[in-house]
Amino acid sequence: MSTGMNDVSSSARWFGTGHSTLGDPAAAGAQAATAALAGRDPAIVFVFCSVGYQRPELFDAVRAQVGPDTVIVGCTTSGQLADGQVSRAGVAMTAWGGAGFRVRTHVARSVTGRLREAGAEAASCLAGVEAGHKALLMIADGLTGNQHEVVRGAFSVAGAAVPLVGGAAGDELTYVRTYQFHGGRDGVEILSDAVIGVAVGSDRPMGVGLAHGWQKEGDALVVTSSREGRVLELDGEPALDVFLRRLDVDDSALDDPAAFRELAFHHPLGLSRRTGEDIRVVHDGDRSDRSLICLADVPQGALIWLMTSTHDTLLDSAADAAGQALDALGGEPALGVMVFDCAGRWIKLGEAGVQQENVEFGKRLDGVPYGGFYSTGEIARVRGALGMHHFTLVTLALA
Incomplete structure (x- = not known):
């Protein structure tokens, strides 16, 4: 399933985040969306939430605040984060829009047993995205096994020039079932056993960072x-x-x-x-x-x-991943940063350590907004056909 192109070219570029731990999915969705969008028309909204929040009411609250061309994607997680706020149970949203962004998506369904084919299918959204800078962002079911095959399939379509980033959906490390989200103002599907490809085109640079501290x-x-x-x-x-x-x-x-x-x-x-x-x-x-x-x-x-690893090397790697993504922008100021962090790092760092990690990350970004989720596998490929990681923090910076 593909969406049409969303090409926003008439307003200033922006990047926003929102976060909520309200227990009611509708109220949490409304709170997070209001903070992330602030009345602006987004090219794309990423919805990351804990298992139990993946209800139509959550997406109804988001859909009420977006335009007809907005893409809504996301997944369930093993934790979510937005500008220093971290939660196990809750919802985080990241959105961007404005001049020079192009977004196209494709969903591969029933991917178990055909992961390489599914990766190539999801990456087909790159076709037709003409821009000076491109990246393929991927969200995959975290329980399909052999996740590297998804990356290899995507590479067969994207080639060496397009960086791949993303993460695998989680379910709070219960390993029972994860969910992926795809749609727009007219409706959002709640899926499992899917891979979502998001082709991002921009007239300004995008930078990828990854570090693990081990x-x-x-x-x-x-x-x-x-x-x-x-x-x-x-x-x-x-x-x-x-x-x-x-x-x-x-x-x-x-x-x-x-x-x-x-x-x-x-x-x-x-x-x-x-x-x-x-x-x-x-x-x-x-x-x-x-x-x-x-x-x-x-x-x-x-x-x-x-x-x-030590507590300090893990914390240092957060700043490392952020710095790499910023440096890859070639001196242009960052608009915002997407973050794909490993749920295993949360276990290793502990509750207090995760808060410290976000402090270190925020220091390095120096006010640049960021948001994302804790995954069961991280995708980052800048060169070569490989790019599946664990215990790693992956970043995508937008100028």
Whole structure:
């Protein structure tokens, strides 16, 4: 499903955010939309909310404040943020509009089992977007598995010149069902098992940043056997055995799946890349075949490390990701910044640490508005065909 082009060219450019923790979805939607839009006509509105808020009443409140050409997209999350305000339960909105923006979208449906095809389908919205600067923003269901295939499919259409950014929808880390949103003033669909592509064209620069704050721990390991997101062997041994030994725990650690997942969150895998390490969260261990289960590819033959971090390095990475996006604007002032932060970082930092992270982020942006959500996988590709990340903070700055 595609929308028509939204080309706003008659007013000053703007970027707004809104946030609400009101318990009623209609009231929360109205409060967040009023703050984000402030009576302005947006090219696009992003709606990020916790599970339970994805109700028609929420979108009715947004639709009442937008024009006929406005695109509304978004998803459920594992947390949302807007200009320093952070919530587990609530809704955050980010919107922009004004001169020189072009927005086109496409929805790929029933994507499980055809993720690469779905990524290419979602990226088809780039066709017809003529602008000096372009980016493809993607919102995907976070529970489809092998999310890297979505990025590879999108790359097959976007090519090397168009940066990809975005995130995977969440459900407060319950891993039951996530929702994606797409529509406009005439109606908003509430979907699952979907990938939404948002082609953004602008007559001014856009910049991408990404950072994670993790460092290598111990010796490198070679992935001697893997299948997409499942790591079967490390250095010729069953991967689960190696992982447990490195953590100095035994099989009993798997008796409580939630406790094992929390333990693994603090020791992700770092996958060697030319530009550093891509992070892969270990979500589970399979006793039957002694494998480790991740949600993105860990290719056979790859060099990996267990990774470690400190509170300070995680906080520093927030400012890093913001700074990279700003620097990529080539000296032009930033209008606003979209943020895709990992839900696993929230677990690692804790409630107080997440607030500190947003303080650091805000300091680096120095008054530039920002908003986004906590995801179950982050998309950022500036070069090459790869671009699926975990435990990473991804930013998109608009000039």
